[in-house]
Amino acid sequence: MIKTVFLTFVLFFSLQVIYGQVHLLESSGDILQFALPVTAITSTFFYPSDDKPHWQFLKSYAITITSVHSLKRLINKPRPNGGQFAFPSGHTASAFSGAAFLQRRYGWKIGLPAYLLAGFTGYTRIKARKHDIYDVLAGAGIGIINAYLFVKPLKKITNKKLSINILKCGNYYYAGIIYNF
Numbered sequence: 001m002i003k004t005v006f007l008t009f010v011l012f013f014s015l016q017v018i019y020g021q022v023h024l025l026e027s028s029g030d031i032l033q034f035a036l037p038v039t040a041i042t043s044t045f046f047y048p049s050d051d052k053p054h055w056q057f058l059k060s061y062a063i064t065i066t067s068v069h070s071l072k073r074l075i076n077k078p079r080p081n082g083g084q085f086a087f088p089s090g091h092t093a094s095a096f097s098g099a100a101f102l103q104r105r106y107g108w109k110i111g112l113p114a115y116l117l118a119g120f121t122g123y124t125r126i127k128a129r130k131h132d133i134y135d136v137l138a139g140a141g142i143g144i145i146n147a148y149l150f151v152k153p154l155k156k157i158t159n160k161k162l163s164i165n166i167l168k169c170g171n172y173y174y175a176g177i178i179y180n181f
Contacts, residue, residue, distance in 0.1 A: 026124055026127075026128040028120070028121075028124060029091055029095075029120070029121045029122075029123075029124025029125055029128070030091070030124075032091075032095050032117055032118070032120065032121040032124075033090075033091040033092075033094040033095050033121055034094070035098075035117075036094070036095045036096075036097075036098030036099050036102075036114060036117060036118055036121075037057075037061055037094055037095075037097060037098035037101075038098070039098060039102065039114075040057055040061075040097075040098040040099075040101040040102050040105075041054060041057050041058075041061075043102065043105070043106070044057060047105075047106070047154055049154060049155070051152055051155075053105060053151075053152075053154070056101075056105075056150050056151045056152060057101050057150075057151065059150045060097060060100075060101060060146045060147045060149070060150040060151055061094075061097050061098075061101075061146075063146050063149075063150070064093050064094070064097040064142055064143050064146045064147075065090070065093070065094065065097075067093075067142050067146070068088055068089075068090045068093045068139060068142055069090065071087065071088055071138075072085040072086075072087065072088070072090070073085065075087045077135070079129070079130055079131065080129045080130070080131070080132055081128075081129040081130060083130070086130070086131055086132070086135050087131075087134065087135045087138060088135055088136075088138035088139040088141075088142060089122065089125050089130075089131045089135045089136045089138070089139035089140075090139065091121055091122075091124075091125050091130075091139070092118070092121055092122040092125060092131070092135075092136045092139030092140050092143070093139035093140070093142045093143040094143065095117065095118035095121035095122070095143070096115075096118045096121075096122075096139065096140040096141075096142075096143030096144055096147075097142075097143035097144075097146060097147055098114065098118070098143075099111065099114035099115045099117065099118035099143070100115075100143055100144040100146075100147030100148065100151070101147045101151050102114040103115060103147075104147050104148060104151040104152075104153060105151055105152075105153060105154050106154055107153075118140070118143075119140075122136035122137075122139070122140060123136075
């Protein structure tokens with residue numbers, strides 16, 4: 001529970017920067033493209049595991065970003081606002097890469113809110129006239145596919161080192177702490 005609260009705090013702490021900016025919607029998408037991957041990589045240090053989850057994330061994220069920027073240069077689709085290099089959306093790919101890592105690694109309880117935030121990032125890109133729906137869907141797909149290729153679900157650890165037990169006997173309560181070495 002504490003870990004979930006911490007991860008939520010890290011994510012929403014990043015969003016505090018946007019208060020006071022003129023383009024709130026666009027700025028929130030700019031921040032979420034980094035906040036979700038930062039939350040994903042930060043989570044790897046709080047959930048113990050032997051399968052090197054930080055390397056899984058880094059491989060997935062690096063290939064996502066490399067793929068997106070390579071495709072942008074190869075295709076050079078114009079943006080709705082007149083700019084260039086629209087396809088696929090890098091902001092969306094980055095956000096969905098972080099969200100897909102969280103979902104794949106920790107399940108839908110954490111993944112669903114992350115996907116909703118990533119979807120909001122895509123929405124901000126369309127609303128800001130930086131991308132159309134196809135750019136956003138392609139970015140989301142690239143982020144999700146790479147996460148599913150490189151990220152393994154977290155295995156539950158069953159050997160608890162610390163346990164606290166409370167026993168009621170009549171009018172008295174007894175507490176015990178057990179620590180396994």
